[in-house]
Amino acid sequence: MTSHAQFPPASTTDYLTLDVVTKRYGGKAVVKGVSLSVARGEVLTILGPSGCGKTTTLKMIAGFLEPDDGSVSVDGARVDKLSSHQRGAAMVFQNYALFPHMTVRRNVAFGLRMQRKPAAEIAREVDAMLARVRLSEFAERYPRELSGGQQQRVALARALIIRPKILLLDEPFSSLDAKLRKQLRSEFLEIHRNFGITSVFVTHDLEEAFAISDRVAVMNTGVLEQFGSPTEIFSRPRTRFVADFVGHKNIFTGEAVASADGGSVLAADGLSIRLPAAASGEVDVSIPVHRVRVSRTALDTGNAFRGDVETVAYLGPVVQTTVLVGATRIESYLSASPELETLRSGDKVEIGWDVEDAVVIPGAGPA
Amino acid sequence: MNALRFEKWALGIWTSLISIFMLGPLAIMFAISLTSNGYISLPTEGVSLRWYADMLRQRVFLDAAMNSIVLALQATLTATVLGTLAAIAVTRYRFPGRGLILLLAGAPLFVPLVMTGLAILIFFSTLGIGGPAIRLYVAHVCLTVPYMVRMVAIALAGFDWNQELAARNLGASPLRAFVEVTLPQIMPGVIAGAAFAFIISFDDVGVSIFVTGAAYKTLPVELYAFAAFDLTPMIAALAVTMIVFSAVFVLLIERFFGVQRVLAGEAQTAPRRDGDG
Structure with missing residues (x-):
């Protein structure tokens, strides 16, 4: 090593x-x-x-x-x-x-x-x-x-x-x-x-x-x-x-292809995820839970998907939500807001995050 | 009478019976030793100390008693060092042959004394080495080491060896770490083992009878030989003296070192927590 x-x-x-x-x-x-x-x-x-x-x-x-x-x-x-x-x-x-x-x-x-x-x-x-x-x-x-x-x-x-x-x-x-x-x-x-x-x-x-x-x-x-x-x-x-180990929940593994705008697109779990930097080949990408937004209305984030609320947990100042996009589970951990407080399991929502929030994991090298 | 009271009664009676069974012979022996008759009997004709006086006039018993005490001290001292070291080795380390050492150290506890005695006799006779004093010394060390190993191993159960590592880390030499940190904590076990060793050695007939010589006998062997030929109440006086000697010895040890706690297996160290690999 x-x-x-x-x-x-x-x-x-x-x-x-x-x-x-x-x-x-x-x-x-x-x-x-x-x-x-x-x-x-x-x-x-x-x-x-x-x-x-x-x-x-x-x-x-x-x-x-x-x-x-x-x-x-x-x-x-x-x-x-x-x-x-x-x-x-x-x-x-x-x-x-x-x-x-x-x-x-x-x-x-x-x-x-x-x-x-x-x-x-x-x-x-x-x-x-x-x-x-x-x-x-x-x-x-x-x-x-x-x-x-x-x-x-x-x-x-x-x-x-x-x-x-x-x-x-x-x-x-x-x-x-x-x-x-x-x-x-x-x-x-x-x-x-x-x-x-x-x-x-x-x-x-x-x-x-x-x-x-x-x-x-x-x-x-x-x-x-x-x-x-x-x-x-x-x-x-x-x-x-x-x-x-440090608690990242939304980790996507897939093939990345460079795109015209200098970034790249990751195809993983049936989703097309825009990445902030040029990447190619198989990569792991993590979306930190506190960056993932959930809304009943359309999101203006660079990545946005339609999904169904699976679970909602109110933890006082924050709300922990899991949303199913197709078969893919995405977890969100956001400050409580009036809109989030009305969410129920089964609700149709939009879930998304800014392109810059995706963390590309370089990988262990020759593992 | 309700069940609980019956239980108490039954337990009381049972305990009394056991006590009589255990102590009865000693009481009778004590009574016989005080007889004024010239033969083995209860003191029906009157109480006298003549047999104690007679005992003190028997040069051969006094010599044998001195032999026994010296031998018990030598054997105990040796067994204390060997047994403590062996107990530390088998408790602290995992090494090939550890099981064998445990087995060998415990063997004399399970092998009949006569067998042990015979084996030691054959060993020495075959090699043709050593006089009775040396042979007895070696035999008694073999006999007493197992008790030492047991007692110290019990005292070491749950001992946190990180304490020695901590002492080394703070600048203590290996010997200093042992003397300052480990030894004080296992001392009750060492004392208890030594007390056991002394009593076992002092009272032993089974092994000793094979390795004594005409010129060098231990007290129990002398007593045994005497009883076979010449049965007078002096035997009882001698037996009572030996019992009192042993009892006083144990009481003194208990008084000063609290051996009872060790025998009860009371942990001397703080509770241990499991470490990560």
């Missing part, structure tokens, strides 16, 4: 860089030529489904695994032969892995004790750290006596006190309920702002990735599918997988 070539080379401002990193288990590559970078102080999220290689990638950044090929660099120096501690990578484990037989204070002090710092200095630094993460009053408690949010703060404090260069988090919010997830997410962001530490986060949760990250790397079956800002990932998915 040459996914490296798809992305711009690492700029000089990049702090953590992965260069064509590969990991094999018993001859089978689980991470295939992944190249990534993140600038100092940014949050990078590696996003993907179970078994996509994201945790393996994180472990190679952490120094728990050595890459078979490629290199990992921090602050301009190669670190892939260094232990996790030597390379200054501090890990927050999925279940935090706090030491249950130690108080909060002793958990946080652990890294400094390993450095054989004088007791007075350790006490001073731990007190300062506990104050910074609002845990001072819990110093003498044991981890089991803390809430999930407090445990997370202990884990972060324990990792941050050794002044790591990078902070790594392995799905710290998974297996928590939605409300707690959001709370912990904002606590993490607060601590991240407070410390400004370069962080790498692994998750399978799209919303989480988009909410906390400066850059997102989408992985699938060991391959980096796309690397970019959350906006880029969502608005310009590079592959069909990314489009599906």
Whole structure:
């Protein structure tokens, strides 16, 4: 795979860089030529489904695994032969892995004790750290006596006190309920702002990735599918997988033919869809749900079709509609309006979108 | 009488019967040890400590008791190290031969002691190595390691090995990570296993009888031999002394380390959550 070539080379401002990193288990590559970078102080999220290689990638950044090929660099120096501690990578484990037989204070002090710092200095630094993460009053408690949010703060404090260069988090919010997830997410962001530490986060949760990250790397079956800002990932998915994974619903696959006006026309699912740019051959095109308009009257959009309302769901400020055009289902997600509120299943409607709103998915290349 | 009350009554009677069955022989032994008669009997003619005094005059028993204590300590210490390491290996790692090690470590629990003793005797005799002290030591280590492995493996059930990884990540050496993080959490299991090992070794006859020599006997073996030829109430005094010794030992361990919790399989660590691949 040459996914490296798809992305711009690492700029000089990049702090953590992965260069064509590969990991094999018993001859089978689980991470295939992944190249990534993140600038100092940014949050990078590696996003993907179970078994996509994201945790393996994180472990190679952490120094728990050595890459078979490629290199990992921090602050301009190669670190892939260094232990996790030597390379200054501090890990927050999925279940935090706090030491249950130690108080909060002793958990946080652990890294400094390993450095054989004088007791007075350790006490001073731990007190300062506990104050910074609002845990001072819990110093003498044991981890089991803390809430999930407090445990997370202990884990972060324990990792941050050794002044790591990078902070790594392995799905710290998974297996928590939605409300707690959001709370912990904002606590993490607060601590991240407070410390400004370069962080790498692994998750399978799209919303989480988009909410906390400066850059997102989408992985699938060991391959980096796309690397970019959350906006880029969502608005310009590079592959069909990314489009599906980030929630694109209206994806058409068909033959495109260039048209006289500089654009092209896609023939897919019995529809003729006008595209904004010249394209030819088989392409995937996505129409973002929030761009699809539905109306009882004729639409002046560049693409418009007659169809039957299949389902209508009122979700407060927005209305989610699915319309059948022939046998093709098209989904729309629009701000509520008096007209939309009167729609019923079976109604005849016009559905359409502007030519510019179609997103042509470049494809995975030689897939 | 309603059903519930009957149930309570029945349970009470049953428990009493079991208790009498278990403790009755000990009570009778205790009574016999206090007899003033010159033969095995209940103290009908009067209570006396003469058989305890007699016991303390028997040089051979005192020597054997010292042998037993030293042997039990040596075997326990060795089994503690070997058993703890084995338990960690089989709990933490998946490797070829893991099942075999588990089987071998557990085998002495299921093989009759006489068989084990005989096998060890044949092994040493064939090779012609070691005196009775060495042979007993090896035999008792074999006998006690399984208990150690069991107890530590129970203590390690559900242990989150990411804790050791976290310690390494924070700059601890592998040894430091084990000593500071893992060991304190499995300590009750280690203590319980060691207590078991000590008692098993101290009380053993079945294996020891095959590997002792005339010049080096353990207390239970000496007692067994003595009882076969020379039955006096001193046997009872000796038996009571051994029981009290074992009981006090277990109570002290329980008092200071709370072994009961480990035996009940109480998890020492936080609940585990499954990770992503």
